[in-house]
Amino acid sequence: MRWNRRMEEELARDIADHIAMETEENVARGMSPAEARYAALRKFGNVARVKEETRSVWVWNWLDTCYADVRHALRRIRRSPGTAALAVLSLALAFAPNVTVFSVMDRLFLTPLPVKAPREIVQIEFQDTRPTANFQYLKVSYSDFQDFRHSLKSFSGLAYQLGRGSMVALNGRRVLVYANLVSEDYFSVLGVPILSGPGFLKNRPSLVISHGFWVREFEGRPDIVGRTLLVDGRAFTIDGVATPDFHGTDKILSPDLWIPVETLLQLQPGLRADMERRDTHDGTVWARLRPGVPPAQAAAEVASVGRELARRWPATNRYLAGYTYDELADRERGGKNVTAIGVFLLGILLAVACANVAGILLARAEERRHETAIRQALGASRARLVREWMVESAVLSSIAAALGLAGAKVLMNLLPGLLPSMVVPIHFEFSFGPRVWLYAALLVCFSALSFGLVPAWRGSRPDLLSGLRRDSAVSILRVRIPIRSLLIVMQVAAAEVLLFSAGLVLDTVSTVERFEVGFDPHRPVAMAVLLGTGEDGSPRPVDCEAVRDRLARIPGVRRVAYSRSVPLSGSGSGATFRLEMPGQEPREVMGGSAGPAFLSTLGVRVLSGRDLEAADQHAVLVNTTLARQLDPAGNAVGREIRLDGAIRQIVGVFQDTVWGTVYDRPQARAIALAPARSGGDVTFAVEVAGNPSAYLAALRSELAAAQPGSTVASSKTLWQHYRDSLFLERSATRLFYVLGLLALLLTVSGLHGITSALFARRSKEFAIRLALGAAPRQIMGTVLASGVKLAAGGLVLGLAIAFPAALIVASRQPGFSPWSVPALALSSAIVMVAAIAAAAQPARRVLRIQPGDIVRAE
Amino acid sequence: MSTSVEDPIAFLQGTLDMLILRTLLLGAAHGHAIAHAIERNSDDVLQVEQGSLYPALHRLIKRGWIQAEDGLSENNRRAKYYHLTAKGRTQLTVENGRWEKFAGAIARIMRPAELEADL
Numbered sequence: 015m016r017w018n019r020r021m022e023e024e025l026a027r028d029i030a031d032h033i034a035m036e037t038e039e040n041v042a043r044g045m046s047p048a049e050a051r052y053a054a055l056r057k058f059g060n061v062a063r064v065k066e067e068t069r070s071v072w073v074w075n076w077l078d079t080c081y082a083d084v085r086h087a088l089r090r091i092r093r094s095p096g097t098a099a100l101a102v103l104s105l106a107l108a109f110a111p112n113v114t115v116f117s118v119m120d121r122l123f124l125t126p127l128p129v130k131a132p133r134e135i136v137q138i139e140f141q142d143t144r145p146t147a148n149f150q151y152l153k154v155s156y157s158d159f160q161d162f163r164h165s166l167k168s169f170s171g172l173a174y175q176l177g178r179g180s181m182v183a184l185n186g187r188r189v190l191v192y193a194n195l196v197s198e199d200y201f202s203v204l205g206v207p208i209l210s211g212p213g214f215l216k217n218r219p220s221l222v223i224s225h226g227f228w229v230r231e232f233e234g235r236p237d238i239v240g241r242t243l244l245v246d247g248r249a250f251t252i253d254g255v256a257t258p259d260f261h262g263t264d265k266i267l268s269p270d271l272w273i274p275v276e277t278l279l280q281l282q283p284g285l286r287a288d289m290e291r292r293d294t295h296d297g298t299v300w301a302r303l304r305p306g307v308p309p310a311q312a313a314a315e316v317a318s319v320g321r322e323l324a325r326r327w328p329a330t331n332r333y334l335a336g337y338t339y340d341e342l343a344d345r346e347r348g349g350k351n352v353t354a355i356g357v358f359l360l361g362i363l364l365a366v367a368c369a370n371v372a373g374i375l376l377a378r379a380e381e382r383r384h385e386t387a388i389r390q391a392l393g394a395s396r397a398r399l400v401r402e403w404m405v406e407s408a409v410l411s412s413i414a415a416a417l418g419l420a421g422a423k424v425l426m427n428l429l430p431g432l433l434p435s436m437v438v439p440i441h442f443e444f445s446f447g448p449r450v451w452l453y454a455a456l457l458v459c460f461s462a463l464s465f466g467l468v469p470a471w472r473g474s475r476p477d478l479l480s481g482l483r484r485d486s487a488v489s490i491l492r493v494r495i496p497i498r499s500l501l502i503v504m505q506v507a508a509a510e511v512l513l514f515s516a517g518l519v520l521d522t523v524s525t526v527e528r529f530e531v532g533f534d535p536h537r538p539v540a541m542a543v544l545l546g547t548g549e550d551g552s553p554r555p556v557d558c559e560a561v562r563d564r565l566a567r568i569p570g571v572r573r574v575a576y577s578r579s580v581p582l583s584g585s586g587s588g589a590t591f592r593l594e595m596p597g598q599e600p601r602e603v604m605g606g607s608a609g610p611a612f613l614s615t616l617g618v619r620v621l622s623g624r625d626l627e628a629a630d631q632h633a634v635l636v637n638t639t640l641a642r643q644l645d646p647a648g649n650a651v652g653r654e655i656r657l658d659g660a661i662r663q664i665v666g667v668f669q670d671t672v673w674g675t676v677y678d679r680p681q682a683r684a685i686a687l688a689p690a691r692s693g694g695d696v697t698f699a700v701e702v703a704g705n706p707s708a709y710l711a712a713l714r715s716e717l718a719a720a721q722p723g724s725t726v727a728s729s730k731t732l733w734q735h736y737r738d739s740l741f742l743e744r745s746a747t748r749l750f751y752v753l754g755l756l757a758l759l760l761t762v763s764g765l766h767g768i769t770s771a772l773f774a775r776r777s778k779e780f781a782i783r784l785a786l787g788a789a790p791r792q793i794m795g796t797v798l799a800s801g802v803k804l805a806a807g808g809l810v811l812g813l814a815i816a817f818p819a820a821l822i823v824a825s826r827q828p829g830f831s832p833w834s835v836p837a838l839a840l841s842s843a844i845v846m847v848a849a850i851a852a853a854a855q856p857a858r859r860v861l862r863i864q865p866g867d868i869v870r871a872e
Numbered sequence: 873m874s875t876s877v878e879d880p881i882a883f884l885q886g887t888l889d890m891l892i893l894r895t896l897l898l899g900a901a902h903g904h905a906i907a908h909a910i911e912r913n914s915d916d917v918l919q920v921e922q923g924s925l926y927p928a929l930h931r932l933i934k935r936g937w938i939q940a941e942d943g944l945s946e947n948n949r950r951a952k953y954y955h956l957t958a959k960g961r962t963q964l965t966v967e968n969g970r971w972e973k974f975a976g977a978i979a980r981i982m983r984p985a986e987l988e989a990d991l
Contacts, residue, residue, distance in 0.1 A: 028903060028952045029926065035904040035949065036922070059923035067927040071934055 017072035025068055033058055087406035101371045102414045104760050108367035109418025112360045114425040117450045119356050123349030128259045130205025137341040138299040138316055140334040152295035159299050165319045168312035169301040171203035176297045181547050183244035184231055193271040203302055211239035211254035219277050220253035227270035228255045248281045292330040313338045362508045366757045368465040369501040370764045375469035376498055400470045407466025415458045498768050505764050506808020509757040510845050511816040516750030517837025523743040532671025533581055534617025535736035540706040541699040542729035544717050555693045561720040565700055568712050573701040575615040578688045579606030580697050581671045582739045591684050594656040604681045607688035613668055615699050623651035623666030630687045634662040640682035641667040706731040758848055765852035769801040773856045781863050794857040801853025809845055888928050890967040893960055900955035937963050
């Protein structure tokens with residue numbers, strides 16, 4: 015049986031009957047009817063309370079009053095929409111970046127690879143044992159992988175993976191995608207399930223596509239398995255779609271295709287020679303331990319097989335030691351550390367917002383003291399009042415959460431646009447996973463509790479006499495200001511921590527930006543990559559000279575150059591030459607090939623000799639580091655050296671230039687002439703008169719027309735190319751500044767609030783002082799000083815927290831120093847100026863005080 | 873329900889419940905009649921605020937100890953009649969036992985005081 019309207023009516027009738035009977039009896043005893051009814055009612059007691067108590071026998075009381083509380087809270091929010099909006103906005107401004115950044119961290123750092131039994135999986139790599147090695151750690155060539163797989167007994171399986179760009183033909187459109195060439199048992203070794211389809215088949219060229227690719231390009235159609243897909247001009251059958259949570263094993267790049275290496279080599283036998291070179295260390299090898307085999311034993315076996323390979327293939331493997339590496343555990347640790355730092359910084363922002371809302375609610379508690387006092391006088395319990403406040407906080411927090419989530423969604427859609435332009439487009443599918451929802455829910459609970467509890471407790475405390483008297487002086491002095499002041503000091507401190515950190519990161523970045531990159535990023539150069547493919551997407555060599563002539567005809571273009579290798583292009587700098595010198599061990603030097611005058615076009619200085627020319631088939635450029643190694647006397651130009659078995663003459667020495675990232679130390683490098691006709695991707699750079707970005711469109715269209723069927727990618731100015739290489743650093747700076755300024759914005763509104771409250775509290779006193787002849791300027795100073803004092807306190811506290819923290823970070827992060835005068839001065843100045851601005855407005859109100867009015871009002 | 877008097881309000885509610893059950897043992901009655909019966913049978917010592925009867929009646933209905941049905945009062949007024957269920961009868965013996973224990977305990981404490989007063 016549940017309480018319902020019928021029962022409600024019956025109870026009312028029952029009570030009415032009862033009172034009627036009692037009245038009749040009273041009349042029978044000789045009372046007048048009115049007297050009789052009055053006596054009956056008195057004897058019965060409070061009818062409304064009886065009904066309420068009876069009702070509460072049936073209804074789950076708590077839920078019922080909660081519902082009432084929510085309605086009540088909404089009504090109160092509607093009554094003062096301005097304050098509520100301010101509170102909600104403060105919170106939403108903290109929620110949106112919190113959720114956004116957390117969801118990115120969740121995707122990048124917290125989501126484990128969806129592999130079976132990840133503890134059984136290790137990576138196999140090589141370590142170069144020479145102290146002079148260019149790279150200490152090397153990945154594994156396909157041939158070495160096959161030898162490892164053949165010899166190793168400690169593992170139940172080894173998987174090979176090599177990333178590359180591939181051209182896919184889709185209904186007349188061609189799309190460049192990131193593909194992984196893998197060993198045929200890749201999915202089973204990793205223990206990654208396939209969503210639909212049988213997986214790689216042996217009897218036909220088959221491949222697996224990513225879930226994202228399936229949804230993006232095929233709208234998730236169910237009949238996808240068995241369809242043919244043209245990849246680089248070869249027909250493959252789609253024999254599987256990966257699960258949505260498998261984005262490949264790379265941290266950031268997520269492949270759209272998985273193609274078995276052997277299948278590809280059958281279709282394109284020409285690739286075999288290249289694939290089987292032992293000196294290309296570019297494959298990732300995942301190995302799954304056989305159950306029961308201790309990792310140390312497996313590592314010993316890898317080392318021993320590595321020694322065997324070194325014996326068998328001395329030319330390439332002599333100095334390479336095989337070792338195993340627990341990549342997944344390492345990633346998990348690193349990811350947790352990064353996330354912890356991120357959540358800490360985001361938490362500061364949230365704390366500032368909560369402090370703000372707490373301040374707003376305290377002010378409202380003060381406004382409602384009279385109302386509260388009346389309710390307490392009528393018997394409302396303190397618990398009841400606290401609960402009302404908490405419900406109101408929860409309602410505010412929930413509205414803010416909804417707004418914040420919507421904001422986060424918008425921000426997440428904007429994120430991919432912020433990524434630097436790459437030859438192979440990166441697809442990032444950000445979504446709210448379960449961890450993100452949990453995080454958002456925790457945010458709401460934490461914030462509602464933190465900003466709700468203090469005002470609830472203060473606002474509900476029994477304070478009948480002064481509350482009913484509308485006496486404003488007593489409790490404010492005792493209660494509100496100290497807590498709000500403390501909140502403000504903490505807010506200012508938090509803003510200072512964030513802004514100071516932003517300054518430090520910016521300082522680090524500007525230090526990095528002063529690093530010598532070896533070319534002039536300010537030159538008016540526009541560049542783009544041409545991928546030589548035919549109409550069907552199959553590779554076709556690019557006729558570089560013909561394209562160059564065509565580009566040279568664009569009006570305003572002064573010089574055109576092309577190259578196969580470009581400085582600062584990240585990972586694409588791994589090519590090496592084998593350098594043989596009489597009387598010395600052969601060794602690897604970094605290599606590359608560029609067209610005529612390419613380096614000069616980028617502003618790389620040729621220090622002696624000259625740049626490459628079109629006829630230089632047997633010439634080579636060396637950088638200063640290599641030149642010094644070859645001839646310490648400085649006369650390298652003109653010497654002949656043996657590179658990859660061919661004799662080449664050094665025609666010029668160019669300044670050391672960074673090829674991978676700005677942090678690279680200069681390495682010995684030789685640059686040969688790029689062939690005028692070559693397959694794959696060629697970068698064209700045009701030096702122009704005026705603003706290079708104005709030439710990008712023309713560059714793209716001319717390149718596309720020069721070689722029909724080819725694809726133009728990654729068009730940008732030299733400056734953008736340079737800036738993109740510092741993408742992560744600049745993103746970090748931006749993130750810090752956004753968080754810091756948001757915190758400052760919230761702090762300013764809080765500071766303004768408290769200075770206004772202070773002004774309001776003392777306006778009577780000010781009026782009297784003005785009436786007695788005090789100068790308004792003096793009183794303005796008092797108001798201003800009260801705000802500035804709080805800000806200064808917060809500033810000192812913030813630095814006391816931020817500085818030691820920065821020292822700890824500096825001890826782990828080379829190149830990072832907390833001793834930055836600009837960061838210190840800038841952040842302090844921003845905070846103080848903002849604080850003065852926030853306090854100035856209430857201070858100016860002193861001028862509007864009419865002493866007579868205020869004193870009379872009392 | 874606890875056997876000790878830890879929660880005085882629950883104990884008093886329990887006492888009122890017991891009085892209602894005891895009254896209904898004599899036969900079905902409406903609310904007004906129950907209130908009067910309790911007052912009269914206690915020689916007007918127990919002056920119940922009559923309204924508090926109704927939450928108690930509903931508490932007993934919810935527990936299944938009494939049932940309500942419509943009927944007519946002595947002077948032909950329509951009224952709701954409450955009567956004991958079998959479960960209610962059993963409960964009454966439990967309440968009875970509990971009450972005797974309690975009353976006995978009070979009596980044991982109070983008696984020596986009377987003796988002292990006599991001395």
